[in-house]
Amino acid sequence: MQNNQRYLVTAALPYANNHLHIGHIAGAYLPPDIYVRYMRMKGEDVIFICGSDEHGTAIEMAAIQEGIQPREIIDRYHFSNKKAFEDLRIDFDIYSRTSNEVHHKTAQEFFLNLHEKGILFTKSEKQLYSEKEKRFLADRFVTGTCPNCGYENARGDECENCGSNLSPLELINPRSKITGDTPVVKESTHFHFPLDKYQEKLEEWLKSKNGWKQNVMNYIKGWMKTGLKERAITRDLEWGVKVPLEGYDGKVLYVWFDAPIGYISATKELFELRGDADGWKRYWLDNDTKLIHFIGKDNIVFHTIIFPAMLMAHGGFILPENVPANEFLNIGGQKQSKSRGTGILVKDIVAKFSADSVRYALAASLPENRDSEFSWEDLQARNNNELAAILGNFVNRTVVFAKNKFGNKIADRTESTPESEDLFRYVSSQAELTGKLIEEFRIKDALSEAMNVARAANKYFNDTEPWKLIKTDKEKCGSIINDCLRVCFSLAVIFRPFIPGASDKILGILGIDTASITWKDASNPAIPAGAELGENMILFPLIEDEEIKPAEKQKEEVTSSAEDKTEDGLITIDDFRKVQFKVAEVLECEKVENSRKLLKLRLKVGDKEKQIVSGISEYYKPEELIGRLIIVVDNLKPSKLMGIESHGMLLAAKSGKELKLVTVDGNIAPGAEVN
RNA sequence: GCCGGGAUAGCUCAGCUGGUUAGAGCGUCGGAAUCAUAAUCCGUAGGUCGGGGGUUCAAGUCCCUCUCCCGGUACCA
Numbered sequence: 001m002q003n004n005q006r007y008l009v010t011a012a013l014p015y016a017n018n019h020l021h022i023g024h025i026a027g028a029y030l031p032p033d034i035y036v037r038y039m040r041m042k043g044e045d046v047i048f049i050c051g052s053d054e055h056g057t058a059i060e061m062a063a064i065q066e067g068i069q070p071r072e073i074i075d076r077y078h079f080s081n082k083k084a085f086e087d088l089r090i091d092f093d094i095y096s097r098t099s100n101e102v103h104h105k106t107a108q109e110f111f112l113n114l115h116e117k118g119i120l121f122t123k124s125e126k127q128l129y130s131e132k133e134k135r136f137l138a139d140r141f142v143t144g145t146c147p148n149c150g151y152e153n154a155r156g157d158e159c160e161n162c163g164s165n166l167s168p169l170e171l172i173n174p175r176s177k178i179t180g181d182t183p184v185v186k187e188s189t190h191f192h193f194p195l196d197k198y199q200e201k202l203e204e205w206l207k208s209k210n211g212w213k214q215n216v217m218n219y220i221k222g223w224m225k226t227g228l229k230e231r232a233i234t235r236d237l238e239w240g241v242k243v244p245l246e247g248y249d250g251k252v253l254y255v256w257f258d259a260p261i262g263y264i265s266a267t268k269e270l271f272e273l274r275g276d277a278d279g280w281k282r283y284w285l286d287n288d289t290k291l292i293h294f295i296g297k298d299n300i301v302f303h304t305i306i307f308p309a310m311l312m313a314h315g316g317f318i319l320p321e322n323v324p325a326n327e328f329l330n331i332g333g334q335k336q337s338k339s340r341g342t343g344i345l346v347k348d349i350v351a352k353f354s355a356d357s358v359r360y361a362l363a364a365s366l367p368e369n370r371d372s373e374f375s376w377e378d379l380q381a382r383n384n385n386e387l388a389a390i391l392g393n394f395v396n397r398t399v400v401f402a403k404n405k406f407g408n409k410i411a412d413r414t415e416s417t418p419e420s421e422d423l424f425r426y427v428s429s430q431a432e433l434t435g436k437l438i439e440e441f442r443i444k445d446a447l448s449e450a451m452n453v454a455r456a457a458n459k460y461f462n463d464t465e466p467w468k469l470i471k472t473d474k475e476k477c478g479s480i481i482n483d484c485l486r487v488c489f490s491l492a493v494i495f496r497p498f499i500p501g502a503s504d505k506i507l508g509i510l511g512i513d514t515a516s517i518t519w520k521d522a523s524n525p526a527i528p529a530g531a532e533l534g535e536n537m538i539l540f541p542l543i544e545d546e547e548i549k550p551a552e553k554q555k556e557e558v559t560s561s562a563e564d565k566t567e568d569g570l571i572t573i574d575d576f577r578k579v580q581f582k583v584a585e586v587l588e589c590e591k592v593e594n595s596r597k598l599l600k601l602r603l604k605v606g607d608k609e610k611q612i613v614s615g616i617s618e619y620y621k622p623e624e625l626i627g628r629l630i631i632v633v634d635n636l637k638p639s640k641l642m643g644i645e646s647h648g649m650l651l652a653a654k655s656g657k658e659l660k661l662v663t664v665d666g667n668i669a670p671g672a673e674v675n
Numbered sequence: 676g677c678c679g680g681g682a683u684a685g686c687u688c689a690g691c692u693g694g695u696u697a698g699a700g701c702g703u704c705g706g707a708a709u710c711a712u713a714a715u716c717c718g719u720a721g722g723u724c725g726g727g728g729g730u731u732c733a734a735g736u737c738c739c740u741c742u743c744c745c746g747g748u749a750c751c752a
Contacts, residue, residue, distance in 0.1 A: 215680080219679080219680095221679085222678065222748090223747090225678075225679095226678080297746085327680095328745095364688095365688080369688090369689085370745095371680095371681080371746095372688075374687095375686095378687075378701095381686095384712095384714095389714050393711060393714045394711085394714095395711095397711035398711085404710080405710085444688085445689080448700070455716090458714095458715055458716070462707095462716045465708085465710085466710065467708095470710085539712090540712080542712065
């Protein structure tokens with residue numbers, strides 16, 4: 001057989017600033033794992049590549065906020081996510097990371113290749129620069145007042161309040177999110193990639209692609225219609241792949257440029273580990289290789305437009321054969337979101353349920369055509385009503401029967417019946433159908449067809465009634481049980497891509513070596529009559545209601561606590577409303593004796609008076625404050641400072657050694673609400 | 676605002692270029708069976724395919740419009 005075909009399968013590189021949730025798994029990792037397992041059993045030459053995407057602003061910012069090095073952030077999530085994949089038995093040939101030396105080198109070479117060809121061009125742009133930190137501030141590092149609605153904490157890229165898109169330069173009174181200082185406008189020069197020049201070539205290439213999913217094509221059309229635009233491929237940032245040219249200190253490759261190159265670097269690394277340093281070329285530079293990117297829909301542009309354009313520009317590389325992007329998996333109608341901290345994390349779900357159960361439940365509701373829903377009840381129902389009741393039960397009833405009636409040995413098959421032949425014809429055609437569906441990336445349908453085999457198997461058991469036959473015709477009964485055991489083998493093969501754990505167990509019971517299993521075994525399940533069966537076991541323990549309920553509660557807790565403290569420090573309007581700010585007039589003010597910086601203030605808030613203690617005597621003298629209107633938090637839980645009760649706190653802005661009271665712009669009655 | 680996507684049985688979803696009584700799984704209800712993790716098998720009920728209008732011999736499927744949800748993207752004060 002002269003099949004030179006090779007497959008290079010990639011799964012989106014997870015960004016190493018958060019833990020993976022099951023939406024990621026359903027979108028971009030479980031489908032390729034199933035696909036790859038199947039293709040391997042079919043005897044195809046496949047490599048399966050993934051790794052952590054570890055550069056970019058968000059990681060640098062997270063590090064600054066936590067006061068640690070980016071390295072610590074990426075290590076935390078790289079290893080956590082690597083383990084999450086292992087726990088779910090998602091078996092990459094390599095799970096690499098873009099902080100690796102081989103990646104930096106590969107990305108730099110790629111950049112230089114384009115640069116030397118004169119494809120890239122430079123352009124200078126005005127950007128905000130922090131003198132204090134000696135660095136340019138990325139959009140997300142800046143906050144300020146929105147020029148449209150006046151919201152004071154608008155982000156550099158958009159205003160959360162009115163939804164307008166902003167550039168940091170538009171912000172009124174911009175501040176660094178890190179130090180709070182005011183940045184200045186400064187020119188910065190960046191390399192750009194002329195994506196617009198590749199539009200025609202891309203469109204032509206895409207035209208030749210049939211069999212791509214409709215949703216993917218729709219996204220592409222949208223982008224093409226608006227017209228592609230040049231894109232900056234460098235940034236002013238510390239954390240990333242350095243621009244490998246003189247005079248570009250402090251600049252790194254933009255993360256979207258370096259990340260997809262990670263697929264190439266990871267492949268290089270894989271073959272280095274295999275002692276075949278040039279092996280990666282067979283996969284990336286050879287037209288006999290089919291490159292398949294599994295991703296979520298948020299990544300479609302990068303994998304169908306930007307990265308292919310980069311590969312075209314570089315030359316020599318193959319372009320993707322298909323990009324079967326999935327939609328999103330929601331939970332209770334709610335989007336799972338890293339940045340909002342909602343969603344069910346892999347590490348939490350595998351702590352509680354088996355990889356097989358989770359894989360099955362997710363595979364059964366993959367968001368292949370549109371966003372889909374996942375719930376804990378779903379997981380329970382899938383496990384109990386399908387895995388346990390249909391598949392698990394069939395294997396169990398067969399094995400138990402063989403054990404009780406045939407001395408735990410594989411009975412002889414002495415005769416064949418039309419029913420038996422029908423059954424195996426069906427098994428064989430279902431195996432073919434399941435495989436075909438997997439190859440078409442219709443994993444959900446494939447799984448459903450696989451389960452139909454187990455249904456047919458149960459029906460065969462029911463219809464042939466071996467429990468009756470054993471009393472009248474043990475030989476014929478033995479043939480039936482032999483059939484059933486062989487179907488168990490077929491089931492182990494057909495289900496193997498989806499639930500490898502259970503497949504191993506079934507094959508273990510049957511005493512079959514798992515190493516040499518091929519897809520063809522599903523149609524030709526050969527088991528040695530007379531051989532002793534291994535120890536039976538329950539493949540899928542039932543999931544009780546109690547196991548689901550705490551999980552639900554847990555989920556709610558996660559969600560609600562996440563609302564209070566989200567990744568980028570955002571709160572909801574409801575959170576804000578909890579705090580009652582009021583205008584207060586300072587009636588009396590005196591220094592607290594023996595304290596270094598405490599002042600005791602007597603305030604008039606509406607028609608009541610209250611006392612607060614505040615640590616501002618280093619900045620304000622008591623007499624300066626009397627008569628002034630200030631802003632206080634009115635509903636703060638009272639506390640004692642140096643034995644003196646304080647019933648609130650005043651607001652003041654602090655920067656370095658400066659502190660200024662927050663006041664109101666003009667006269668207003670004390671007690672007025674601030675919002 | 677503009678562009679795109681979605682709205683199909685109680686639930687989760689399939690329905691390609693328009694064509695017989697709109698499908699599957701789960702759940703419901705009834706029956707058979709009792710080897711098996713009270714697990715199986717057979718059957719039943721259940722939908723004016725988001726609302727309205729149109730094209731057609733024929734529309735869930737095409738066109739228009741409206742409502743709601745989700746993405747993307749532009750701008751005004």
